[in-house]
Amino acid sequence: MTADGGRLPVAGPAEVRRAAGRLVRADGRAVVGMLLLNVLAAASGLAGPWLLGRIIDEVRAGRGIGTVDRLAAAIALCALAQLLLTRWARYAGHRFGERTLARVREEYVDRALALPASVVERAGTGDLTTRGTADVAAVGTTLRDAGPELLVCSVQALFTLAAVFVVDPLLGAVGVLGLTPIWCALRWYLRRARSAYLDQSAADSEVAESLASTAAGARTVDAFRLAARRTTASRGALATARRTRFHTLYLRTVFFPVVEVSYSLPVAGVLLLGGVLHGRGMVSLGAVVASALYLRQLTEPLDEILIRVEQLQSSSASFARVEGLAQAPQAVPEGSPVPADDRIDVTGVRYAYERGGEVLRGVDLTVRPGERLAVVGPSGAGKTTLSRLLAGVDAPSAGTVTVGGVPVADLAPETLRRQVVLVTQEHHVFLGTVRDNLLIAEPAADDEELWAALAAVGAADWVRELPGGLDAVLGGDGCRTDGSKAQQLALARVVLADPHTLILDEATALLDPTTARHTERALAAVLRGRTVIAIAHRLHTAHDADRVAVMEDGLLTELGTHEALVTGDGAYAALWRTWHGTPADDR
Ligand code: ADP
Numbered sequence: 029m030t031a032d033g034g035r036l037p038v039a040g041p042a043e044v045r046r047a048a049g050r051l052v053r054a055d056g057r058a059v060v061g062m063l064l065l066n067v068l069a070a071a072s073g074l075a076g077p078w079l080l081g082r083i084i085d086e087v088r089a090g091r092g093i094g095t096v097d098r099l100a101a102a103i104a105l106c107a108l109a110q111l112l113l114t115r116w117a118r119y120a121g122h123r124f125g126e127r128t129l130a131r132v133r134e135e136y137v138d139r140a141l142a143l144p145a146s147v148v149e150r151a152g153t154g155d156l157t158t159r160g161t162a163d164v165a166a167v168g169t170t171l172r173d174a175g176p177e178l179l180v181c182s183v184q185a186l187f188t189l190a191a192v193f194v195v196d197p198l199l200g201a202v203g204v205l206g207l208t209p210i211w212c213a214l215r216w217y218l219r220r221a222r223s224a225y226l227d228q229s230a231a232d233s234e235v236a237e238s239l240a241s242t243a244a245g246a247r248t249v250d251a252f253r254l255a256a257r258r259t260t261a262s263r264g265a266l267a268t269a270r271r272t273r274f275h276t277l278y279l280r281t282v283f284f285p286v287v288e289v290s291y292s293l294p295v296a297g298v299l300l301l302g303g304v305l306h307g308r309g310m311v312s313l314g315a316v317v318a319s320a321l322y323l324r325q326l327t328e329p330l331d332e333i334l335i336r337v338e339q340l341q342s343s344s345a346s347f348a349r350v351e352g353l354a355q356a357p358q359a360v361p362e363g364s365p366v367p368a369d370d371r372i373d374v375t376g377v378r379y380a381y382e383r384g385g386e387v388l389r390g391v392d393l394t395v396r397p398g399e400r401l402a403v404v405g406p407s408g409a410g411k412t413t414l415s416r417l418l419a420g421v422d423a424p425s426a427g428t429v430t431v432g433g434v435p436v437a438d439l440a441p442e443t444l445r446r447q448v449v450l451v452t453q454e455h456h457v458f459l460g461t462v463r464d465n466l467l468i469a470e471p472a473a474d475d476e477e478l479w480a481a482l483a484a485v486g487a488a489d490w491v492r493e494l495p496g497g498l499d500a501v502l503g504g505d506g507c508r509t510d511g512s513k514a515q516q517l518a519l520a521r522v523v524l525a526d527p528h529t530l531i532l533d534e535a536t537a538l539l540d541p542t543t544a545r546h547t548e549r550a551l552a553a554v555l556r557g558r559t560v561i562a563i564a565h566r567l568h569t570a571h572d573a574d575r576v577a578v579m580e581d582g583l584l585t586e587l588g589t590h591e592a593l594v595t596g597d598g599a600y601a602a603l604w605r606t607w608h609g610t611p612a613d614d615r
Contacts, residue, residue, distance in 0.1 A: 082314060136160055150382065159353070181336070213287055216282075225342040234268065287334055291330070303316070371394070374418070398557050420436035466517070469521035545566075573590065
């Protein structure tokens with residue numbers, strides 16, 4: 029299955045079974061041990077009713093108190109053995125569950141981290157988060173409780189049923205026949221439950237997504253007075269969630285009452301038929317009592333099994349969503365090619381977002397290694413989109429973007445990051461020390477290199493003032509980092525990563541104009557010899573560049589040096605004149 033309409037994929041039933049099999053095999057010895065303990069526990073549980081039947085038959089045969097005492101003591105011993113063995117089996121089950129859950133979690137994190145940014149962007153982080161939290165937790169509950177409990181009860185139920193057959197095959201047959209309504213109810217339920225629970229989880233994700241995006245864009249929502257629209261969207265998501273929940277609730281309200289009523293049928297059947305058969309001298313009273321007791325005893329594991337099967341349904345839907353990540357498009361194509369050099373070629377590039385028309389309508393551009401290129405143009409012209417394609421965040425709908433002859437989107441993340449790095453206005457400060465935040469870019473860097481990188485972006489002073497310097501903890505309960513500090517840290521990471529090509533898209537927009545200018549100059553010094561493509565919002569960046577590209581309405585309309593473009597009479601010349609006319613403080 030593939031991602032449809034940008035959504036993350038969900039694993040199909042066969043894939044879920046395969047994944048579950050893989051988890052069981054990964055801990056095969058523990059599973060065999062658990063099975064063995066369960067078999068022993070169930071076997072010791074069977075002795076009770078059988079011994080009770082024996083007591084009745086012995087008493088009717090006129091045996092004395094001694095025999096009854098011995099049999100009663102045996103019943104007590106068996107009950108104790110069953111108690112201890114069942115506890116041990118559960119303990120082994122829980123341990124297995126915890127280990128397996130850890131495996132599922134680790135796999136999920138690995139897969140989530142391996143997802144290409146464009147896939148996460150399209151699917152929305154809400155879905156990814158719901159899968160990693162609510163869905164993994166549901167799988168965890170099953171592995172910890174439902175799975176082991178299901179195993180204990182299934183073995184118990186199977187043994188109990190077999191015991192009735194051993195005592196008397198005819199009574200056994202009546203017992204099994206009495207279970208048919210439960211079987212039918214179970215089939216009815218299972219046929220509907222999977223899709224119902226999948227719908228419910230998808231609706232939950234939608235709620236999370238809707239709330240998360242509203243909260244993340246709260247200021248925009250306020251500024252554009254979108255509150256009513258967002259409320260309607262959230263209400264819609266909540267209504268769907270409510271509807272899907274009611275549907276699963278309906279399934280449960282049909283299933284459980286039918287099952288509850290059906291429990292008494294096998295016992296009633298055995299007592300009726302047993303009475304008749306005993307009257308005709310075909311079975312002993314002990315056998316009838318033992319069979320009835322067995323079937324009565326069956327209620328408990330059966331009840332547990334049905335509850336757990338219900339739980340299994342909802343958690344297997346969760347597991348399908350967790351496992352679905354394995355089928356998401358991967359960031360790393362096997363045997364990723366190696367670029368021949370650092371030249372970037374954009375040829376006939378067109379691009380359209382999932383919703384909306386073409387944003388880039390045939391862009392051709394060659395960026396020479398070591399060149400400083402500024403891209404300017406009105407808002408909405410497609411500059412950011414072009415920078416995303418240049419950085420390999422997304423692949424063009426038509427045409428190619430290559431670095432050293434290799435399509436950027438085909439490069440493995442490790443290779444790509446050495447080649448091209450995109451710095452935007454969205455920065456993330458990771459929970460951890462300043463050092464941790466910087467080492468992500470270059471794990472081998474020593475403190476001297478870290479300080480040099482911080483100095484290059486003008487951040488050395490404030491980091492030095494933090495308690496602990498490089499060891500100061502950022503984020504969470506630690507030091508707060510405002511937008512401009514986060515931006516400086518991101519830029520310091522770039523300095524450390526030292527890519528051949530750096531794309532700056534509003535990378536210094538959060539800094540005040542003077543600091544921005546200083547930082548850009550400092551960065552330029554550090555990145556000497558590197559290719560820098562800057563989406564320029566302040567024209568001094570364009571002035572300092574080797575060449576300027578002007579974008580308008582998805583096309584590259586002008587390309588040349590600052591001087592050549594200013595002397596020409598195109599859009600850039602007009603922009604420059606307007607900008608040059610504004611006071612320096614506002615630039
Ligand atoms: P610029 O950086 O020049 O302002 P962009 O590349 O950000 O231009 O945007 C170009 C066009 O693409 C705009 O019309 C914008 O509305 C549209 N656009 C940008 N991002 C998305 C998106 N995620 N989905 C749909 N349309 C988008």
